[in-house]
Amino acid sequence: MAKNITILATEGVQLLDVAGPLDVFAEANIQARREVYSLKIAAVSAGTIRSSSGVKLLADCTVWEGYEGIHTLLVAGSPNAAHDHPELAVLDWLRLASRGARRYGSVCSGAFLLAAAGLIDGRRVTTHWAVSQVLAQRYPKVQVDEDALYVRDGRVRTAAGVTAGLDLALALVEEDLGREVAMKVAAQLVMFFKRPGGQMQFSRRGETIPAGRAALQEVQRWITANPGDDHSIAKLAERTGLSLRHFARLFTSEIGVTPAAWVLSARVAAARRSLESGQESPKQVAVRCGFGDTNTMRRAFLRHVGVTPAEYRKRYASSAREG
Numbered sequence: 001m002a003k004n005i006t007i008l009a010t011e012g013v014q015l016l017d018v019a020g021p022l023d024v025f026a027e028a029n030i031q032a033r034r035e036v037y038s039l040k041i042a043a044v045s046a047g048t049i050r051s052s053s054g055v056k057l058l059a060d061c062t063v064w065e066g067y068e069g070i071h072t073l074l075v076a077g078s079p080n081a082a083h084d085h086p087e088l089a090v091l092d093w094l095r096l097a098s099r100g101a102r103r104y105g106s107v108c109s110g111a112f113l114l115a116a117a118g119l120i121d122g123r124r125v126t127t128h129w130a131v132s133q134v135l136a137q138r139y140p141k142v143q144v145d146e147d148a149l150y151v152r153d154g155r156v157r158t159a160a161g162v163t164a165g166l167d168l169a170l171a172l173v174e175e176d177l178g179r180e181v182a183m184k185v186a187a188q189l190v191m192f193f194k195r196p197g198g199q200m201q202f203s204r205r206g207e208t209i210p211a212g213r214a215a216l217q218e219v220q221r222w223i224t225a226n227p228g229d230d231h232s233i234a235k236l237a238e239r240t241g242l243s244l245r246h247f248a249r250l251f252t253s254e255i256g257v258t259p260a261a262w263v264l265s266a267r268v269a270a271a272r273r274s275l276e277s278g279q280e281s282p283k284q285v286a287v288r289c290g291f292g293d294t295n296t297m298r299r300a301f302l303r304h305v306g307v308t309p310a311e312y313r314k315r316y317a318s319s320a321r322e323g
Helices: 015-032 088-100 108-116 132-138 164-177 179-188 214-225 233-240 244-255 259-277 282-288 294-304 309-322
Strands: 003-008 037-043 048-050 056-058 072-075 103-107 150-153 156-159
Touching: 003 015, 003 088, 015 037, 015 103, 015 164, 015 179, 037 056, 072 088, 072 108, 088 108, 103 108, 103 164, 108 132, 108 156, 150 164, 156 164, 164 179, 214 233, 214 244, 214 259, 233 244, 233 259, 244 259, 259 282, 259 294, 259 309, 282 294, 282 309, 294 309
Parallel strands: 003 037, 003 072, 072 103, 103 156
Antiparallel strands: 048 056, 150 156
């Protein structure tokens, strides 16, 4: 019997959160030469679902038509999911449907619906980097992995967002049909079988933005414009005309991080921009951005971005040169 894959799509859904995984499962049917999966889209009500791009989807069923027979239940995300107030009937349906499913989970911000239903308390999950901290703060019982592309925890499967839904679907195909079939699916869809790195390599959340009172903002702008300068706390305090202790306490209080952490983030951001342009070697970037040497920059990149500077440059610089 074919495994029923049901994706819940709400109004304003991200189209690729639905279409991406479904295409992976459909290709798995082709590569397996049999109907391994039957695919369905569930909606809150009958009729069409308008996606965030304006394209409309036609659901196969509604949450009022039952929940039995679901093998894998996934909740698709939407750009506004972190701010929406889900209907109680939908949360009740999710609780009932997930109870009988072999596995359940979400793509992107669909994790907010699962969290609201209490279905991922105590679970390790992931969601889109832009809303991961919101999810963690709003639902403290949920263990949010900000960097993972997808996470498996017991019966729960979650994906970081948008294209990561394909990574999750491919991992589910590998669970069900083995590595060989999953690799054939990846080859046919021209996608990574195992994508290198995590999602923080795509994140722009870590970019430094001046904040706090005017004197502190002036210092932050100076750091951003001159990442390779001496930005010791003593030098920064001197620039503001404050004592070292007062400056450090004020900066941490108003900005939320220590001066040293802010400087490091600014240097990583500057190095990312330089590596993306492809005009300088990693060694030149390391010196100009204040790291001193490539080993120091490499350690900072692995901690903040999740990949090495060389890997990051290879991924982004080629398109910049071609342009």
